[in-house]
Amino acid sequence: MSTTLFDLPENRVKLLPFTYTRPVCEIRVGILTIREKWEKVLDEDCQVLTDPYLESKYPQPELQVGDLLINSIFCPNASLVKAIKALNDGEALFSSETLIACKLSESTDFQNLSGFIKKQFDESATVIERPWHIFQSNGEQIKSDFSLITAGRKSAPLDDPHTTIYNPSNVFLEEGATVRAAIINATDGPVYLGKNSQVHEGSIIKGPFALGEASHVNMGAKMKGDNTIGPHCKVGGEVSNSVFFGYSNKGHDGFLGNSVIGEWCNLGADTNSSNLKNNYSTVKVWDYETSKLENTGLQFCGLLMGDHSKAGINTMFNTGTVVGVSANVFGADFPPKFIPSFAWGGSSGFVTFRKEKSFEMCEAVMKRRKIDLSLGDKAILSEIMEKSASYRTWEEEK
Numbered sequence: 238m239s240t241t242l243f244d245l246p247e248n249r250v251k252l253l254p255f256t257y258t259r260p261v262c263e264i265r266v267g268i269l270t271i272r273e274k275w276e277k278v279l280d281e282d283c284q285v286l287t288d289p290y291l292e293s294k295y296p297q298p299e300l301q302v303g304d305l306l307i308n309s310i311f312c313p314n315a316s317l318v319k320a321i322k323a324l325n326d327g328e329a330l331f332s333s334e335t336l337i338a339c340k341l342s343e344s345t346d347f348q349n350l351s352g353f354i355k356k357q358f359d360e361s362a363t364v365i366e367r368p369w370h371i372f373q374s375n376g377e378q379i380k381s382d383f384s385l386i387t388a389g390r391k392s393a394p395l396d397d398p399h400t401t402i403y404n405p406s407n408v409f410l411e412e413g414a415t416v417r418a419a420i421i422n423a424t425d426g427p428v429y430l431g432k433n434s435q436v437h438e439g440s441i442i443k444g445p446f447a448l449g450e451a452s453h454v455n456m457g458a459k460m461k462g463d464n465t466i467g468p469h470c471k472v473g474g475e476v477s478n479s480v481f482f483g484y485s486n487k488g489h490d491g492f493l494g495n496s497v498i499g500e501w502c503n504l505g506a507d508t509n510s511s512n513l514k515n516n517y518s519t520v521k522v523w524d525y526e527t528s529k530l531e532n533t534g535l536q537f538c539g540l541l542m543g544d545h546s547k548a549g550i551n552t553m554f555n556t557g558t559v560v561g562v563s564a565n566v567f568g569a570d571f572p573p574k575f576i577p578s579f580a581w582g583g584s585s586g587f588v589t590f591r592k593e594k595s596f597e598m599c600e601a602v603m604k605r606r607k608i609d610l611s612l613g614d615k616a617i618l619s620e621i622m623e624k625s626a627s628y629r630t631w632e633e634e635k
Contacts, residue, residue: 267378293613
C-alpha cells in the first residue's frame with residue numbers, strides 16, 4: 238500500500254507558469270514543499286501522479302487496491318490528516334465538490350471517480366489553487382512547518398554577540414547556519430535558518446521567515462515578514478511576503494513584494510516589482526485558462542516568475558506581472574504584464590529565445606551549483622516550448 242499525490246489537469250493550468258516544470262506537490266509554500274509536508278506528517282515517501290510529459294523526472298506510479306491518493310493542492314493540517322487516515326477502501330473525501338483524497342478498492346475507478354463512497358470534510362484547510370495563494374498562505378505555512386520541523390529538537394547555537402534577537406525561543410538554526418551582526422525579530426512569527434545558511438552583516442529579518450539550506454541573506458538586506466527563501470539562493474534588498482522556490486538569486490538592492498519566484502531565476506541589480514497599483518484598485522494577472530488578464534480581487538500582487546527566467550539590471554515589473562519559463566527580460570520602461578515562456582526582450586518588443594541558446598544559459602547557470610542540465614530537463618523544456626508557442630505572437634528568432 239502506498240500514498241500518491243495527484244494532479245488534476247485543471248489545477249495544473251491554474252497554477253501555471255510554476256507547474257510547467259513541476260508537479261503541484263513540488264510547489265514550495267512555507268518552509269517545505271507540499272510533498273515534503275505530506276511525507277513528514279504521514280512518515281512515508283509519497284509517489285507523484287502528474288502530467289506524463291514530466292515523467293522523465295517524476296515516473297508515473299502503478300496504482301493498486303488499498304493505495305491512498307491525495308490531491309496535491311491541499312496542505313496538511315491535523316484535522317485533515319485525521320480524516321484522510323480514517324478513509325476505508327472505496328471511500329473518497331471531498332471539500333464541497335473538490336476531491337481531497339480517496340482510497341482505492343476493486344470496485345472503484347480513480348480516472349472517472351466512480352464507485353466511491355463519498356464523505357465530506359467540513360473543516361478549514363489551506364488550498365493552493367492559484368499562484369498568488371502561495372504568498373498569501375506563506376506566513377501561516379511557515380508557522381505550521383516550523384512546528385512540524387522543530388518539535389522535540391534543539392536549535393544550533395546562535396552565538397554572535399553583535400546580533401540582536403527578539404523572542405529567541407522562536408528562532409531555530411540548523412547545523413552550520415551562521416548569523417553575523419544582524420537584527421532578527423521573531424515576535425510575530427518564527428525564524429527558521431536552514432543547514433549551512435548564512436545571514437550577513439547589517440541584515441534585518443522579521444518573522445515569519447524561512448531561509449533554505451545553503452542560502453544567503455546578503456549584507457544590509459531587509460526581509461519584512463512572511464518570506465521564504467528556498468535552498469541555494471542569495472537574496473538582498475527589500476523583500477516582503479514573497480517565496481523563492483530555490484536556486485534563484487536577487488543579490489542586490491531593489492524591492493520585491495507579494496511575489497513568487499521559481500527555480501534558477503536571477504533578478505539583476507536594482508530590479509523592482511510593483512505590488513500595489515497607484516489607484517489602489519485590485520490587481521489583474523494573466524490567466525492561462527482564458528488567455529487574458531483576469532481580476533484576482535487582490536490589492537497586493539507582485540511578480541510571478543517561472544523557472545529559468547532572468548531580469549537584467551534596473552528592470553521594472555508592473556503590478557501582477559506573469560513571466561513564463563526561460564524568459565530573458567531587460568531594457569528601460571515597464572515590459573508587458575504577461576511575458577511568455579522563451580521570450581527575449583522587454584518594453585520595446587520580444588523575439589523568441591532559441592531552444593539551443595536557452596539550454597546553453599541553463600547549463601551555465603546550473604554548472605555554478607555543480608548540477609547538470611539532464612536529458613530529462615531538456616525534454617521537459619522542449620515540451621514547454623511547444624506548449625507555450627501560441628503565446629509568442631512574434632516570428633523572428635534570436
